[in-house]
Amino acid sequence: MKKRIIEFPRRVISLFFILSVLLISACGSESQRTNDSPLEEKTDHDHTGHNHGGHDHHSGDDFIDLSSITDPPNVSIVAIPDSQGGVRLEIELENFELVPLDAPKGNQPREGHLHVKLDGKMVAMLSEKNYYLSDLSNGQHEIVVSLSSIDHQSFSLNGKLIADTATVTISGGYEAEPPDALFEVEVSEGKVIGGLSRFEVSKGDVVEITVYSDRNDEVHLHVYDNMVDVGPGIPAVIKVDATIPGIFEAELHSAGFRIFELQVS
Amino acid sequence: MTEVFIFAHGIGGRLDLPLSEWQVAWAGGVALVFSFAALGYFWHKPLLKKLSIGRPAFSVFTWLNLFKTIIRYISLTLFTVVLIAGFIGQDNTVANLAPITVFVVFWIGIAFASALFGHIWREISPWETLGKLVDQIRKENGESAPKWLTSGWAALAPISIFHWFELAYHDGASPRVLGWWILIYTVGLMAIAWRWGWTQARKAEGFGVLFGAFAELSPFRVKETEAQKPKKMFIRVPFVGVANYEMTSSQLAVVLAALGGTAFDGFSRTRFWSEIIVGRNKWELTLVNTVGLIWIVAVVGVAYHLAGKLGGKTTGDAKFSERFGASLIPILFGYDLAHYFSLLLLEGQAFKVLISDPFGKGWDIFGTATDPINWTLISSGVIGWVQVLSIVGGHLVGVLVSHDRGIEKFELKKAMQSQYPMLAVMVLYTMFGLVLMTG
Numbered sequence: 223m224k225k226r227i228i229e230f231p232r233r234v235i236s237l238f239f240i241l242s243v244l245l246i247s248a249c250g251s252e253s254q255r256t257n258d259s260p261l262e263e264k265t266d267h268d269h270t271g272h273n274h275g276g277h278d279h280h281s282g283d284d285f286i287d288l289s290s291i292t293d294p295p296n297v298s299i300v301a302i303p304d305s306q307g308g309v310r311l312e313i314e315l316e317n318f319e320l321v322p323l324d325a326p327k328g329n330q331p332r333e334g335h336l337h338v339k340l341d342g343k344m345v346a347m348l349s350e351k352n353y354y355l356s357d358l359s360n361g362q363h364e365i366v367v368s369l370s371s372i373d374h375q376s377f378s379l380n381g382k383l384i385a386d387t388a389t390v391t392i393s394g395g396y397e398a399e400p401p402d403a404l405f406e407v408e409v410s411e412g413k414v415i416g417g418l419s420r421f422e423v424s425k426g427d428v429v430e431i432t433v434y435s436d437r438n439d440e441v442h443l444h445v446y447d448n449m450v451d452v453g454p455g456i457p458a459v460i461k462v463d464a465t466i467p468g469i470f471e472a473e474l475h476s477a478g479f480r481i482f483e484l485q486v487s
Numbered sequence: 488m489t490e491v492f493i494f495a496h497g498i499g500g501r502l503d504l505p506l507s508e509w510q511v512a513w514a515g516g517v518a519l520v521f522s523f524a525a526l527g528y529f530w531h532k533p534l535l536k537k538l539s540i541g542r543p544a545f546s547v548f549t550w551l552n553l554f555k556t557i558i559r560y561i562s563l564t565l566f567t568v569v570l571i572a573g574f575i576g577q578d579n580t581v582a583n584l585a586p587i588t589v590f591v592v593f594w595i596g597i598a599f600a601s602a603l604f605g606h607i608w609r610e611i612s613p614w615e616t617l618g619k620l621v622d623q624i625r626k627e628n629g630e631s632a633p634k635w636l637t638s639g640w641a642a643l644a645p646i647s648i649f650h651w652f653e654l655a656y657h658d659g660a661s662p663r664v665l666g667w668w669i670l671i672y673t674v675g676l677m678a679i680a681w682r683w684g685w686t687q688a689r690k691a692e693g694f695g696v697l698f699g700a701f702a703e704l705s706p707f708r709v710k711e712t713e714a715q716k717p718k719k720m721f722i723r724v725p726f727v728g729v730a731n732y733e734m735t736s737s738q739l740a741v742v743l744a745a746l747g748g749t750a751f752d753g754f755s756r757t758r759f760w761s762e763i764i765v766g767r768n769k770w771e772l773t774l775v776n777t778v779g780l781i782w783i784v785a786v787v788g789v790a791y792h793l794a795g796k797l798g799g800k801t802t803g804d805a806k807f808s809e810r811f812g813a814s815l816i817p818i819l820f821g822y823d824l825a826h827y828f829s830l831l832l833l834e835g836q837a838f839k840v841l842i843s844d845p846f847g848k849g850w851d852i853f854g855t856a857t858d859p860i861n862w863t864l865i866s867s868g869v870i871g872w873v874q875v876l877s878i879v880g881g882h883l884v885g886v887l888v889s890h891d892r893g894i895e896k897f898e899l900k901k902a903m904q905s906q907y908p909m910l911a912v913m914v915l916y917t918m919f920g921l922v923l924m925t926g
Contacts, residue, residue, distance in 0.1 A: 323849065324849045324851070325849060372849060373577060373847050373848070373849070374577075374582070375577075412766060413766045414765055414766055417762055417765055418758075418761050418762050418765040420758060420761075444500025444501060445500055445501045445862060465863070466862040466863060467504060467863070467866070467867040468501045468502060468503060468504060468862075468867065469501065469502035469503070469504060469505075469926070470500060470501055470502075471500050471501075471502070477768060478657070478768040478769065479764075479765065479766055479767060479768045479772070480761065480764075480765060483502075483761070485504065487504050487867065
């Protein structure tokens, strides 16, 4: 009995000791890690792949497919840049009627509003055919206008989003800040090459992340909410003004897995 | 251009920044030193139990009852709206009211509110309201409830299933899945209430059991005097209430399951786990996460069980585990606060937005449907400090409670011996909790 009492604290103390060592080593190893992979010249990607007008999508849950109706709606846009860094959008619609955004009705195949994406980021929801985008930086921008149902589901035709894309070159706007950090991610055969990376940047940085994928999908960076299409030969370029601190997950929508994390501190 | 878009899905698209090493090192150090101090330098006569009684407070029950009735109706209405939203709202986790209400407002919000204000869930739970309604219309059949119900073990089922949906199942936050979940749980509870009465069915309402445990930390205590109707309210030092809380084995199991679940939530957000699940989706992801969840819950449970066994052997107390179970509640609360404090304040804002348009019909009932979410409401520095202080604070209160328990029950020498296994397991939980916070 006596022996036992003496034995006890020793065991406990050694347990404490082991735990403390474990703790300290866990902290230490954390700081050793670097996984910043600055942009290197990539040669193994086919950047010349043909660019097709529509956006391929796997039949996601958020689409309403209109393949079954005759005379399906369509949209086409003309984007006219001006000299003050703005772009005037003129939108043509076929077999589609615009209804106010707060329309309380149920979905109709030929009714709804428009979603406007600028460089992969949703910038407006419209129920009129003219729109002016302002304050764009100099250089190339991609504008996508898509048809949306009243409850914000996208319409699609044969699995393709009903949308039109315009590429504009702006001059006379402000000079875009060169990114403070550039990163790359490659997804191939359902695997993230090199494993999951956590890109670490400082608050206030301008960050650009390029995602390559061998399948058509959509990249989504949470909270910042960049949604950019990606496909073979068409990398997704995600531009982020890192103003919100935290760790943010980016995933491939259709594949349904995480492809990188952005740590803003 | 002022439109607000919430297209993210999955409640957890944002994680807190890892804690800095010096914060964690200091926190661990304080926890260790404090734990050793408890062995020799603390009081030698039970103290907390007296404190836990508190002093009588003003009587506010007339208008408090009215207030309670109003909240109960609001709660039942919200419950109904969320259930309907689960079935007919947009089938998109972040655009639907159900996931944010269940995972943030209910699971985290009510847990925190219970620790602050006492056992409010008992007063406002929609199941409580419905259960009492069933009691009124059912005929008393005099049938005695089965053992699995009266023993309280049934409460473990909803808590375990909830954790599996929240942390392991790949589609667990889908509105439709949640809709079915709420419906089946409610119908199940009411069926039990119909057969054996709500007083018995309440024992299977795991969330109520868990929130009840949190409520013991509250500075408010309501005493129901048997003879006269007016209840009495007491005010006491926060957290000491658990010193007076006698747990059953099933309640202990519920608390351990919640602790294990929260630990896995933290664990699943570490880089280590991210690298294991990268590239996995659907059922493969579910399977891997299920194994991880069971593994962590088992580690947490077995560690406590072993400590309890060891303590029981040295002190000859067969109920050792249950006796010290109360000291786990502050630790669990610390874990919860550390993991979910930012989620409640940041992601929680989406509730305000979605409640204005609960079924995704373009409504704007409260004029908040287009409010933006302020992701910088609390700075990452504040989040970090809240995390460190809540993990260490939970540990300190746990140590105090277990010390008090020990000297209350045993003579001094045995009391000290009884501390070793309990301290060891608490230090284990706390160090594990801190390591998880380093990302």
